[in-house]
Amino acid sequence: MNRVLDILFPKSCHICSKEGTYLCSRCKKLFKRNLPECYKCRRISKNFVTHKKCKDTSSLDSIFVCWEYNSLSSKILKRYKYSYVKDISETLSSFFIEEIRNSEYLDFLKDSLITTVPISGKRLRERGFNQLSYLANSFCSTFNFD
Numbered sequence: 001m002n003r004v005l006d007i008l009f010p011k012s013c014h015i016c017s018k019e020g021t022y023l024c025s026r027c028k029k030l031f032k033r034n035l036p037e038c039y040k041c042r043r044i045s046k047n048f049v050t051h052k053k054c055k056d057t058s059s060l061d062s063i064f065v066c067w068e069y070n071s072l073s074s075k076i077l078k079r080y081k082y083s084y085v086k087d088i089s090e091t092l093s094s095f096f097i098e099e100i101r102n103s104e105y106l107d108f109l110k111d112s113l114i115t116t117v118p119i120s121g122k123r124l125r126e127r128g129f130n131q132l133s134y135l136a137n138s139f140c141s142t143f144n145f146d
Helices: 002-008 071-082 088-101 105-111 121-127 131-142
Strands: none
Touching: 071 088, 088 105, 088 131
């Protein structure tokens, strides 16, 4: 079935339109890695850890951000969110997993909570799937989270 769909609707990079995948290796290199920073004050912090002085009762210990949110990352994320193509999740999850593996953050994952952001019933009916649940499932199965 997937082969038929690939013939009828060939995959192409959502950045440069090169055929074969939704995000080609050349365009992946254009994504700018985020510097490790505290998510509260936005100052540099080793391994994205929240500074002690920034923490309050509802603060997270850290938040890993793979790449800068800019026009490039926005383009593929909006395509994923609004084009209703579930296959893009495979491309994005493998890219995200690759970034985690190439970071020092992987050691911090052992006690982590992996969750998705719920979408409204209306959006779920429109799209037919929750994009973040696909990404989270792939991530959790790769790193052996339950």
